[in-house]
Amino acid sequence: MSSRRVLKVAEAVREVVSMAILTELRDPRIRDVTVTYVEVSSDLRHAKVHVSVMGDEQQQNLSMRGLQNAAGFLQQKIARRIETRYTPKLVFKLDQGVKHSIEVSRLLSELLPPPEPAAPDDELVIPDDESAEQDGPAESPPGAE
DSSP states (O other): OOOOHHHHHHHHHHHHHHHHHHTTOTTTTTOEEEEEEEEEEETTEEEEEEEOOSHHHHHHHHHHHHHHTTTTHOOOHHHSSOSSSOOOOOEEEEHHHHHHHHHHHHHHHHHOOOOOOOOOGGGGGOOHHHHHHHHHOOOOTTTTT
């Protein structure tokens, strides 16, 4: 179980890294990268930054190499933001969660029967205006005299 301090440091690292990737990194290899979550060790010396990269495998590999090369720059940003004795050493991991969920969805759609079509409109019961008038006069809202 993680302590509250470790969780706060992990959230701060996630914020700093994701904002720096969006606004400050100019490496053309790093495109369509989203920081999903960060794991920080209990001694706050190491941080695993899990990222999701949109694109094919080649684009993912390029982005991961670019992020590893920018790790020192990102660690400087983190050191300025959080005040700890040690600045966590960053290691980037490719998060395959989105890819796995798409694959599971595809497999389920192949295995499950197709959904039944909706009922046609003629089977739906829609009250006519005449039946509403037969019930009696409609009450007017208060103050509408």
